[in-house]
Amino acid sequence: MRSKIFLTKPLSIVRRRGFNSKPWTTPTFPWCRLPYGPMALISTACDRNLTMGMNLASMSKIFRCSSNDDTVTIKAQDDADTVTFMFESKKQEKISDYEMKLMNLDQEHLGIPDTDFSCVIKMPAAEFARIVRDLSQFGESIVISCTKEGVKFSTSGDIGSANVKLAQTSNFEKEEEAVIIEMQEPVTLTFACQYLNSFTKATPLANQVQLSMSDNVPLVVEYQIPDLGHLRYYLAPKIEEDEN
Known part of the structure; x- marks a missing residue:
């Protein structure tokens, strides 16, 4: 199954300021980016x-060890066929190291260009989840529609259909409870539920989630992690060929 490949066999790109993780099968799959902040690493x-x-x-x-x-x-x-993980206890009385074989993959890195998103x-991250x-x-798919009236999440299947509409919050006591929409032009895109569900596993890391959308570019689902940085997931929208 494609979802199993996504969960178990990504391609990791280590950069000076963070990590990228993407599947190596096809560019239509989701991938994520985790640049770290000043408090994340020593x-x-x-x-x-x-x-x-x-x-x-x-x-x-x-990591379970x-x-x-x-x-x-x-x-x-460089050009090594293994990676080493070394764990050191807080009081430095215990050091463990584990060597893992790397996968030999011949795949070009999928770049995501900077985009001025339409929406x-x-x-709240919990509400999105x-x-x-x-x-x-x-x-199996969720349609996300962003207009000046608000954002609408909808789906349909064998048992029926469902719609959830959120209007922009005008007054709110806590910033993390706000719904804020910045729209240049309306956008309606369709995404696979299984991947959106996977993304929401990051909900405990942040109070809010940011969804950035434009036609013909991947959806960006971003969680801001206090003092550490942010976690971004990228997911290409479904097209008619995918749905047929």
């Missing part, structure tokens, strides 16, 4: 961009 040494093919299932097994307070160091060399929607979860019960 130190780095990466004098050039480095591409590594990692199996997330294998990497997950390695660590503790919550451990510091992790990731080390790799930018900021809303709830909408995606609820609509996923009715259909």
Whole structure:
């Protein structure tokens, strides 16, 4: 299944200011970007961009061997066929290292150009997760429509249809509860529920989520993580060929 490939076999690109993770099968798949802030890492040494093919299932097994307070160091060399994860306990009385084989992938990096988006929607992350979860019960795709009246999430399937409309918040006590819409022109795009559901697993990291949309470019789902940076997911919209 394509979703299994997405979850277990990404292509990781290590840069001086963060990590990119994308699947290596097709550019229509989602991928994410995690640049780190000043509080995220103690130190780095990466004098050039480095591409590594990692199996997330294998990497997950390695990270299960660590503790919550451990510091992790990731080390790799140019043209190496392995990557090393070193975990050091908070009091430095325990150091563990694990070596993982890299995947030999021949895939060009998918770049996302800077875009002036037609619609930018900021809303509570928990509300977005709830909408995606609820609509996923009715259909396999979610249509997101942004207009001057607000943003509409809709889907349909064998059991019926569902629609959720959000208007821009005029008055709010807490900023994290606000719904803010910046629109240059209306946009309506369709996305696969399974990937949106995967993105919402980042909900505990941030109070708000930002959705940025334009025709013919991927949707950007962004979570701002206090003191650490931000996590961005990119997802290409579905087209008629995908739906048929």
